[in-house]
Amino acid sequence: MASASISAPTVGFDLDMTLIDSRPGIHACWVELSERTGTHVDADLVVTRLGPPLEEEMAHWFPTDRIPAMADLYRELYPAYAITGTLAMPGAREAVEAVQAAGGRAIVVTAKWQPNAELHMEHLDMAPDAVIGNLWAEQKALALREHGASIYVGDHVGDVRGARFAEALSVAVPTGPCSAGELSAAGADVVLGDLTEFPRWFSDYRPGCVPARA
Structure with a gap:
């Protein structure tokens, strides 16, 4: 009897200082x-x-x-x-594409006003499956749950709280105002150096089994 296939997860990404250097x-x-x-x-x-x-x-x-x-x-x-002066963070485009290439959905969940968040994605030629704005910290769990996200990637302790409130795996990158130690102390399940490490981490990820922290 063939084993059931494991569907690729939906992964949420924060925007400022996670996907973009705004x-x-x-x-x-x-x-x-x-x-x-x-x-x-x-x-x-x-x-x-x-x-x-x-x-x-x-x-x-x-x-x-x-x-x-x-x-x-x-x-x-x-x-x-603010749009033209903003750059993609190292590894951001590759992180989004890694999720989509595996058959998963990559969504952006951000506190930024949604129309401006969408402008950033268009300008940087990044194509997440959905962009949801106007949500901060625990509020982000609303979108993460609605879209069935099992992973949320962010740079702020507020992002960690949002992931945990949604019962999603919290993957953190210390590329914003919070250090790796602060993110770990807030409860991040995984702390990567930056998003350039995400595709390899994601390729090893299996639901229910968290790869070791980078």
């Missing part, structure tokens, strides 16, 4: 926002703590009652100032 573009966008509003913003500081929702960063620079309008203006400026 620091140059986001820096430019914040500089423009600062100039237009006359509000001092330390864009160099902003890009050291990417990951949480835009409104959380806005709270450092604007009064509470101005945040909704400033967030709308930032998102309006974003396509012109």
